[in-house]
Amino acid sequence: xxxxxxxxxxxxxxxxxxxxxxxxxxxxxxxxxxxxxxxxxxxxxxxxxxxxxxxxxxxxxxxxxxxxxxxxxxxxxx
Numbered sequence: 001x002x003x004x005x006x007x008x009x010x011x012x013x014x015x016x017x018x019x020x021x022x023x024x025x026x027x028x029x030x031x032x033x034x035x036x037x038x039x040x041x042x043x044x045x046x047x048x049x050x051x052x053x054x055x056x057x058x059x060x061x062x063x064x065x066x067x068x069x070x071x072x073x074x075x076x077x078x
Contacts, residue, residue, distance in 0.1 A: 006077050011037060011044070011048045011073075013071050014045050017070065021069075025059075025062065030055065032049055043072070
């Protein structure tokens with residue numbers, strides 16, 4: 001069994017918002033990837049961005065800098 005680690009998860013109201021964030025984050029080298037929304041939370045669309053917990057402040061800065069739309073930012077053990 002895989003050890004669980006704390007992650008930062010960004011949820012979205014729409015798939016378009018998720019895809020826009022993914023494009024910017026890949027261009028900026030933000031660690032992480034799109035995943036299905038974890039069952040512990042709910043979101044408007046079925047996608048979420050998942051990154052290591054240590055990247056949380058970088059993620060928040062990039063979201064603000066690029067004015068990206070998101071629903072919620074949460075910390076989860078995945």
